Amino acid sequence: MTQDKLFRTFSTTIVWFWLSVFALVPSFLLFMTSLLVHGDSELVRLQFTVDNYLQLFNANYLRVFLRSFLLAGACTVGCLLLAYPFSYLIARSADRYKGILLLLVVIPFWTSSLIRSYAIVAILKTHGILNTFLLWVGIIDTPIQMLYTDTATLIGLIYTLLPLMILPLYASIEKLDTRLIDAACDLGANKIQVLLKILLPLTLPGILSGCVLVFLPAMTIFYIPDLLGGAKTLLIGNIIQSQFLAARNWPMGATISVALTLLMSMMLFIYWRCYKHKKEPMYESY
Amino acid sequence: MNNIIELKGVSKYYHDHPVLQDIDLEVKNREFLTILGPSGCGKTTLLRLISGFETPSSGTILMKGKDVSELPAPLRHVNTVFQSYALFPHMNVFENVAFGLRCQHLPKDEIDHRVREALRMVKLEHLILRKPHQLSGGQQQRIAIARAVVNKPLVLLLDEPLSSLDYRLRKTMQMELKQLQSDLGITFILVTHDQEEALSTADRVVIMNHGLIEQIGTPRAVYEEPENLHVAQFVGEVNIFNAKVLAISPDTIEVEFEGKQFTLKNSKNFSEAEFLYILLRPEDLEVWGVNEVQNPENMYSANVVQVIYKGSTVDLILKLKSGTQILATQFFNEDDEKLDFRLGESVWVCWRSGWEVILANDTR
Numbered sequence: 001m002t003q004d005k006l007f008r009t010f011s012t013t014i015v016w017f018w019l020s021v022f023a024l025v026p027s028f029l030l031f032m033t034s035l036l037v038h039g040d041s042e043l044v045r046l047q048f049t050v051d052n053y054l055q056l057f058n059a060n061y062l063r064v065f066l067r068s069f070l071l072a073g074a075c076t077v078g079c080l081l082l083a084y085p086f087s088y089l090i091a092r093s094a095d096r097y098k099g100i101l102l103l104l105v106v107i108p109f110w111t112s113s114l115i116r117s118y119a120i121v122a123i124l125k126t127h128g129i130l131n132t133f134l135l136w137v138g139i140i141d142t143p144i145q146m147l148y149t150d151t152a153t154l155i156g157l158i159y160t161l162l163p164l165m166i167l168p169l170y171a172s173i174e175k176l177d178t179r180l181i182d183a184a185c186d187l188g189a190n191k192i193q194v195l196l197k198i199l200l201p202l203t204l205p206g207i208l209s210g211c212v213l214v215f216l217p218a219m220t221i222f223y224i225p226d227l228l229g230g231a232k233t234l235l236i237g238n239i240i241q242s243q244f245l246a247a248r249n250w251p252m253g254a255t256i257s258v259a260l261t262l263l264m265s266m267m268l269f270i271y272w273r274c275y276k277h278k279k280e281p282m283y284e285s286y
Numbered sequence: 287m288n289n290i291i292e293l294k295g296v297s298k299y300y301h302d303h304p305v306l307q308d309i310d311l312e313v314k315n316r317e318f319l320t321i322l323g324p325s326g327c328g329k330t331t332l333l334r335l336i337s338g339f340e341t342p343s344s345g346t347i348l349m350k351g352k353d354v355s356e357l358p359a360p361l362r363h364v365n366t367v368f369q370s371y372a373l374f375p376h377m378n379v380f381e382n383v384a385f386g387l388r389c390q391h392l393p394k395d396e397i398d399h400r401v402r403e404a405l406r407m408v409k410l411e412h413l414i415l416r417k418p419h420q421l422s423g424g425q426q427q428r429i430a431i432a433r434a435v436v437n438k439p440l441v442l443l444l445d446e447p448l449s450s451l452d453y454r455l456r457k458t459m460q461m462e463l464k465q466l467q468s469d470l471g472i473t474f475i476l477v478t479h480d481q482e483e484a485l486s487t488a489d490r491v492v493i494m495n496h497g498l499i500e501q502i503g504t505p506r507a508v509y510e511e512p513e514n515l516h517v518a519q520f521v522g523e524v525n526i527f528n529a530k531v532l533a534i535s536p537d538t539i540e541v542e543f544e545g546k547q548f549t550l551k552n553s554k555n556f557s558e559a560e561f562l563y564i565l566l567r568p569e570d571l572e573v574w575g576v577n578e579v580q581n582p583e584n585m586y587s588a589n590v591v592q593v594i595y596k597g598s599t600v601d602l603i604l605k606l607k608s609g610t611q612i613l614a615t616q617f618f619n620e621d622d623e624k625l626d627f628r629l630g631e632s633v634w635v636c637w638r639s640g641w642e643v644i645l646a647n648d649t650r
Contacts, residue, residue, distance in 0.1 A: 183372035185359040186337060187386035187437065197385070201376045 027261070034254035043250050052255035061239075061256070068236040071150070072218035075157040079165040079214045080207065082158065087169035088199075091176075102170065105163050113160050117227045120156050121147060124228070148230030156228040157218050164217070165210040172206025173199075205275060212271050216264055236260055289348075290315040290440055290473050291336060296345035298331055298497075305331045306497045309345070313441070313475065314490075318467050321477045322484035323494035324520070329477045332494070333443050336475065338362040349440065360389075365434035366443040369450075371426045373418040379405070379429055380414045386437040404436035405429075407466065424455050431463075435470060442467075444476040448483065460487050481521045485509065493517050515645060518565050525571070525612040527564040528647065534558050541644075544586060544608055550644060561647040570641040571614035573602055573627070574634045585634040588612075590627045602627060604635060 034052055039045040055061065090101045108116060123129045124146040131143040146152055176199070184198045200207070222237030236256065243253030291313040298306040306328045313319055321329045334340040335347060338359035347355045354362060365386070373382050383404055387397045405411040408428035418426055427447060434442055444463070448456045464487055467474045478484050484491050485505040493500045493508060493516075501513045512518035515526065529543035539552045543564055556562065579585065591611065592603035602614045614635065627633065 177370075177372070179368055179370055179372040180374060182339060182359075183366070183368060183374070184385070185339070186366045186368075187433070188360045188389045189385070190360055190389070193389055198374065202374075 030254045031258055033250055034258045036251045038249045038251050043248070052251050053259075055252065056255060056259055064234050064236060064239055065259075067234070068219050071154065071157070071235065072215050074154055075161060075218040076165075076211050076215045078154065078158045079162050080211065083162060083165040083169050083210065084207075087166050087173050090166075091170055091173040092178075102167075105166050109163060114223060116160065117156055117224055120152075120159060121227060124152050124155070147228065150229065153225045153229035156224040157221065160221070160224060161214045161218060164213040168209040168213065169203065169206045172203040176202055208271050208274055212268065215267070219260065219264070288314055290350060291475075292348040292351075293332075293335075294346050294348070296335060296342045296347060298328070298335065298340060299343045304497055306335070306342075309499060311492065311499065311502070313473060316471055316473055317489045318464065318474045318476070318487060319490050319492065320484040320488035321475065321492045321494060322481060322520070323479065325479055327494045328497040329479075329494050330445060333366070333445055333475065333477050336441070337364055337366050337443050363439055364441045364443055365437050365439040366445060367427075367430045367434050367447045369446040371418075371430040373426055373429055373433070375418055378415050378417050379410070379421075382418070382429060383433045383436050385433065400436055401432075404432040407435070407469070408432045423451055424459070427451065427459065431466070435466070435472075439472065441473040441475060442470075444474060446478055447476070449478070449480070456483070463487060485521070491521075493520060495520070510643075512565070512643060512645075515563060515565075518643065518645075523568050523613055523615075525566045525568065527566070527610075529562040529564045529644075531556050531558055531560045531562060544606055544610065546584070546586065548584070550642065551640070553644060554646070556644070556646065563645045563647050565643040565645065566612075566637050567641070568601065568613045568615040569599075569617070570637045571612070572636050572638065573604070573614050573616055574636075575627075576632050576634065579634045582634045585636040588633055588635050590629055590631045590633060593627050593629065600627070604633065606635075 033044060035048055037045040037047040037049055090098060093101065126143045134140045180198055181194055184194045189197065220237040222241045225235045225238055240253050240256050243249045243256065289312045293309050293311040296306060296309040321332060323329045331340060335342055338357060342355055346353050380401055383401045384397050387400060402411060405414060408431055410425060410428050413421065413425065448459050451459060460483055476487060488505055490502060491505055491508050492502050495516050501508055501517045508517060509521050512521065518524045527543045529541045531539050532542055533540040534552060537552055538549050539556050540547060540549055541562060586606055588604040588606050590602055591605045594601040600616045602616065604612050604614055606612065
C-alpha cells in the first residue's frame with residue numbers, strides 16, 4: 001500500500017515538475033514580459049505597464065487578428081469539407097484497405113512541413129508546374145499569379161493541416177454503427193436527412209476535435225503565409241515572429257502571444273462545454 | 287389480391303456465392319409469418335430483400351401487386367425492427383419514434399398525437415423523454431417496435447427481435463407481439479432461429495436451410511408432418527430410424543426397423559424394397575417398466591441411460607438392444623404416475639401407432 005502511494009506521489013510530482021518547468025514557468029515569464037516596457041538599448045526595461053494590452057486595440061492589430069481568424073476559419077471549413085467525405089470513404093472501405101489508406105494520409109507527415117511548403121511554391125509559382133500544365137493543355141494563355149496570394153496561403157494551410165482533420169473524423173465515423181443509417185433509411189429518410197439527422201450529430205465529437213486541431217495551428221503557423229503569401233498577408237503568427245525577431249519588441253510580442261493564448265483557451269473551453277454536453281450521465285434502467 | 291408481398295423466383299448471389307436460390311413466397315395480408323432457419327440459411331438476406339436494403343440478383347418482388355425489386359428502402363412502405371434495435375442514441379424516445387413521421391414532414395400536431403399513441407401501445411408513454419441508453423433491453427425493444435409501427439407500414443419486418451432478451455422476457459414479448467399484430471391488423475414477418483418462438487408466434491412458418499425454402503405451413507403442419515429430414519430435425523426433437531419396406535398392399539406397408547416388423551399406413555405411395563426413415567417424436571414414445579407389460583410383442587427392449595427431470599415432463603435417454611440411443615419424453619398424468627426410472631433399468635418402449643412420420647430415404 002505505502003509503496004503504491006509512494007509511487008503515485010512520485011509520478012504526480014514528476015508530472016507537476018514537468019508542467020512547471022516547461023509550461024507554467026515559461027507562460028508566467030511570457031505574461032510578465034508582456035507587462036514590461038520595450039527598451040532601445042536592452043531587451044526589456046523593468047517597468048510595469050499595461051500599455052501593451054491597450055495597444056492591442058489598435059486598429060492594425062485588430063485587423064490582423066480578424067484576418068487570421070477569417071483565414072484560419074476558411075482553412076478549417078475547407079479542411080472539413082474535404083476531409084469529411086474522404087474520412088467517410090476510408091471508414092467504409094474494406095478492412096484490409098483502411099490501414100494502407102490511413103498510412104497514405106500520414107506519410108507526408110514524415111517530411112518536414114517546411115519542405116512540403118517549398119514544394120507547393122514549386123507548383124504554384126508563375127513558371128511552376130501548375131501554370132506550365134494549364135498553358136500546355138491550353139486552358140490559359142498567360143500564367144496566372146497564384147503564388148503570394150491569400151489563396152496560396154489558404155491552399156498551403158489546408159494541405160498542411162488536412163491530416164489533423166481526417167484522423168479524428170475517421171475515428172468517429174469508423175465508430176458509428178452503420179445499422180443506425182440502415183434504420184434511418186428504413187424509416188424513410190433520404191440521403192440529406194440521413195446526413196443531417198444521423199451522420200453529422202453522431203460524428204460531432206470528431207468534427208469538433210478536428211476543427212480545434214486545425215483552427216489553432218492555422219492561426220499561428222507563420223512560415224506558410226511567409227512562403228506562400230509572400231509576407232504580404234500578415235497573420236498573428238507573423239506579427240509575433242517579427243515582434244520578437246525583427247522589431248526586437250519582446251513585450252509587445254509577448255502581449256500578442258498572451259492574447260492569442262487567451263483566445264484559444266476560450267475556444268477550447270467552448271469545445272469542452274459542447275463535448276461535455278454530449279455525454280450525459282448514465283441512469284439505472286427502469 | 288390477398289397477397290401483400292410476393293417473391294417470384296428470387297435469387298441472391300454475393301460474389302457468385304448463392305445466398306438465396308429461386309425463392310417463391312407469398313405473404314398473405316394480415317398474417318403473422320415466421321421465417322425459421324439456422325444462422326447463415328439466408329433468412330436475414332430474405333428480410334433485407336423485402337425491406338429494400340438488398341436487390342435481388344434475379345427474380346421479382348411484388349408488393350401489393352407492384353414490382354418493387356429495384357425500389358430503395360426509404361421508398362418502400364415496410365418498416366423493420368432490427369436485431370440490435372438500432373435506436374438513435376442522440377435522440378430521446380419521442381424523437382426516435384417521431385423520426386419516420388418527421389422525414390415525411392407531417393404537421394407537428396399529428397406527429398405528436400401519433401407518437402404518443404404508438405408509445406401508449408407499447409406501454410412506455412412515461413419514458414418519452416429518456417435517451418436510449420437510459421432504457422433496459424426490453425424497453426429499447428418496445429421503443430424500436432413503436433418507432434416502426436408509428437409509420438403504419440404495410441408490413442412490419444422483425445429481424446430476430448427477441449434474441450437478446452432473457453427467457454422470461456422473451457416469452458412475454460412473444461405474446462405481446464402476437465397481441466400487437468392482431469390489434470394493428472398489419473402483416474408481421476418475423477425472422478428467428480428459435481423454433482419454439484417460431485411455432486408460438488406464427489400463423490404460418492417458413493423453414494429455410496442453405497438458401498432454400500424447405501417447407502411452408504402452419505406450426506402444426508411443420509411439426510407433425512415435416513416434409514423432409516431437415517425440417518423434422520430443426521423443428522423440435524426427433525428420433526430417426528432407418529427402415530426398409532418388406533411388402534406392400536394398397537393401403538399399408540410392411541416395414542422392418544431395429545429388428546422388428548410393423549404394418550404402417552402407406553401414405554406416400556412407397557414401393558417395395560424402398561428405404562425409409564421412420565420419425566418418432568420423443569413425446570410419441572411410451573416407456574413402461576418391465577413389470578407393467580404383459581405382452582411386449584410390439585415393443586422394443588431398452589435400458590435407461592439418462593433421466594432428465596424437467597418439472598412437467600421427464601426426458602429419458604434410452605439405449606436399444608442394437609445400441610441406438612433414443613429420446614423419450616414422459617408426462618405426468620393419471621394413467622402413469624410412476625415415472626421414477628432408475629439408471630440402467632430395463633424398460634419396454636412403444637409408440638402410439640399412427641403418430642409416426644414416414645419419409646423416403648433418398649440417400650440410399
